[in-house]
Amino acid sequence: MNWVEILSLNVGKPKEMDFGKKSxxxxxxxxxxxxxxxxxxxxxTGDGQGDLVHHGGVHKAVCVYPHEHYSHWERVLERTLPYGAFGENLTLTGMTEEDVCIGDSFQLGxxxxxxxxxxxxxxxxxxxxERKDLxxxxxDTGFTGFYFRVLREGLVSPMDTLIPLTRQVHAISVSEANRLMHHDKQDLEGVRRLLEVEELSPSWRKTFEKRVAGQDVDTSERISGEK
Structure with a gap:
């Protein structure tokens, strides 16, 4: 994989939104x-999450979204979207969910x-x-983006590039992980392969371990990946 360009580095503190009769x-x-x-x-620095139960933390420190998907969503939503439109910290080009694997590491500044x-x-x-189905x-599209954990802290500039360092030996892509979580839920062999990836986040590991153990897991209730 070549160096990946950072189009935008985005941050923001939590804000209140109306949600029915509550905020x-x-x-x-x-x-x-x-x-x-x-x-x-x-x-x-300067970033934050509104729901610290489901969002943020060491395994979801940085939210990443490929700019390659923006044109699709602009057609769906019938509007031009600014960088950070999906709540991501890094808007990238040159790397999508199919290109990157769970456990891959990168230099970022x-x-x-x-x-x-x-x-x-x-x-x-x-x-x-204002789209309930979004x-x-x-x-369903698999245009989800992904999360980084931080292995080493440091300064990051919007002018930096994302430099590949190591490739996880099992090489299971983010796209494949999405397939197993949301679409081919009976592919237990695929799930077992993914569980061999030590770098998989604890929350996803817990869900898949329950599935292998024969416990029903309704992932529709887990549509809560806001950064």
């Missing part, structure tokens, strides 16, 4: 920045990051774009 806090609103910022084990899991679309996407559409 919800969300960190989905990200805006591009031009300055160098510090990436800690949990997030970029002074920091080192590693792919931990696909992103799961959040209902707050539906609120932002989270399911994102899930």
């Amino acid at each position: 919800v806090s969300t960190g989905i609103f990200k805006v591009p920045i031009s300055q160098t910022v510090f990436l800690s084990s949990r997030n970029f 002074e920091a080192m990051v590693q792919v931990s899991q696909p992103r799961q679309p959040c209902f707050k996407l539906a609120l932002v774009y 989270p399911l559409l994102v899930q």
